[in-house]
Amino acid sequence: MGQNLKIIVQKFGGTSVATAHAREQAAAKIMQAKAEGYAPVVVVSAMGRRGDPYATDTLIDLARNVYPEIRPREFDLLVSCGEIISTVVMVQTLRKFGLDAVAMTGGQAGIVTDDNFQEARILGIGPDRILGYVRDGLIPIIAGFQGMTLAGDITTLGRGGSDTTATALGAALKVELVEIYTDVDGVMSVDPRVAGGARVLETMTYDEICELAHNGAKVVHPRAVEIARDAGIPVRVRNTFSDSKGTLITGGKPARVITGVTHSGGLARITVSVPRSEDDAAAKVRVFKAMSEAGISIDFVNMSSDSIIFTVKDQLADKALEALAREDFRCECLRGCAKVSVVGAGMQEVPGIVARVVEALYREGISIMQTVDSEITISCLVKEDDAPRAVRALFNEFGLS
Numbered sequence: 001m002g003q004n005l006k007i008i009v010q011k012f013g014g015t016s017v018a019t020a021h022a023r024e025q026a027a028a029k030i031m032q033a034k035a036e037g038y039a040p041v042v043v044v045s046a047m048g049r050r051g052d053p054y055a056t057d058t059l060i061d062l063a064r065n066v067y068p069e070i071r072p073r074e075f076d077l078l079v080s081c082g083e084i085i086s087t088v089v090m091v092q093t094l095r096k097f098g099l100d101a102v103a104m105t106g107g108q109a110g111i112v113t114d115d116n117f118q119e120a121r122i123l124g125i126g127p128d129r130i131l132g133y134v135r136d137g138l139i140p141i142i143a144g145f146q147g148m149t150l151a152g153d154i155t156t157l158g159r160g161g162s163d164t165t166a167t168a169l170g171a172a173l174k175v176e177l178v179e180i181y182t183d184v185d186g187v188m189s190v191d192p193r194v195a196g197g198a199r200v201l202e203t204m205t206y207d208e209i210c211e212l213a214h215n216g217a218k219v220v221h222p223r224a225v226e227i228a229r230d231a232g233i234p235v236r237v238r239n240t241f242s243d244s245k246g247t248l249i250t251g252g253k254p255a256r257v258i259t260g261v262t263h264s265g266g267l268a269r270i271t272v273s274v275p276r277s278e279d280d281a282a283a284k285v286r287v288f289k290a291m292s293e294a295g296i297s298i299d300f301v302n303m304s305s306d307s308i309i310f311t312v313k314d315q316l317a318d319k320a321l322e323a324l325a326r327e328d329f330r331c332e333c334l335r336g337c338a339k340v341s342v343v344g345a346g347m348q349e350v351p352g353i354v355a356r357v358v359e360a361l362y363r364e365g366i367s368i369m370q371t372v373d374s375e376i377t378i379s380c381l382v383k384e385d386d387a388p389r390a391v392r393a394l395f396n397e398f399g400l401s
Helices: 020-035 056-064 072-096 128-135 161-173 206-214 222-231 280-293 314-326 345-349 353-363 384-397
Strands: 007-012 039-044 101-104 111-113 122-125 139-143 146-148 154-156 177-182 203-205 235-239 247-250 260-273 299-303 307-313 330-343 370-373 377-383
Touching: 007 020, 007 161, 020 039, 020 072, 020 177, 039 072, 039 128, 039 161, 056 072, 072 101, 072 139, 072 146, 072 154, 101 128, 111 161, 122 161, 128 139, 128 161, 146 161, 161 177, 161 222, 203 206, 206 222, 206 247, 206 260, 206 330, 222 235, 260 314, 260 384, 280 307, 280 314, 299 370, 307 314, 314 330, 330 384, 353 377, 353 384, 377 384
Parallel strands: 007 039, 007 177, 039 139, 101 139, 111 146, 177 235, 203 247
Antiparallel strands: 111 122, 146 154, 235 247, 260 307, 260 330, 299 307, 330 377, 370 377
16 A cells, blocks of 8 residues: 555444344445545444443443442553454454455554543554555554553543544544434434434534533533644544435535534523622632532522532432532522524524524523623523423524425
8 A cells, every 4th residue: 555545533332233133234434535545544332231241331341240349541441442342353353255354452552541541532543553554555453431641550531532533543644524423314414313404414513512412412522622722633523324415514614503512411501699798809809719619510600699509410400409508698599490502604604693592492481591702603501301392493494404
């Protein structure tokens, strides 16, 4: 193989490698890429979900059934095994079809991380070994979700880690395209389980996919997209089990005003009373510092002279209230809230989008407790029971079917 390599990174998620049939479908996508003149570099997740023999959650259960606490270093060593098993099985699958491949751990692929176990960050990638295999005509099959510290410890990259592996390798290898394979035809305009008429989006911008993911859509992880955006690499989300072209994510101009509607539940709204005897600014500093020191992220921040209102994840509400109580704040907590968001890079050029959002929810009798917006996102806090109706109302208002 010559020096001018036309490399593509193809990442296959857990459902795409869970069974022999799924792996054969994945192999067909790899062979198709070769037929189109690409040199594939493949990233794989662990096989299947909890209960499946080699799934990550199954391995965790195995260890915790012996002793419940797993130290972070041993945790990462354990859960990295699922992806490593997938690499070898995928190599065997390709060999079955006459293709030569080589299995690699994240460390063997040159992925160097910090030592923040379970949430490690990639410091750099040395791609020479991968390139050597590619030039020799081999297909590297690389374990996603993992890397190695300079000291030689195996680390994992946290939620969405295999997506991050794929785009980080894409950046290091200067590839023409990263393909993320899953079990749906692409990124949908809305969760089809919530609103009928959902459609696959042909194109999206990097910013739109990041906003959808941050606001509840289960798509490519934002960190992975940010790496691709910074490197200027297009990402295509495709279905392992169909011939759909999927969704192409690039830095191009937005194709529409509103791209999609998404939601995330399980939120709690906390209202903190500011003592009249205390300086307003000092009280706010104490509140936010208490949340920071407790490791709690907050959203929907609204401040006035006598109160500070924000949301946290429901499972962290008690921890937040305890931290605030230690600072002698009086608080009220409303559980069972949800965030409903409309996302679209085109809304920057169109006035009146907020009014349409408010009117659509008002017509459905849905009370908006708070709003927050950015350049391309408008989010409303509603009761969790109202969230599905709110999604459908906004989906219909903006003609997304």
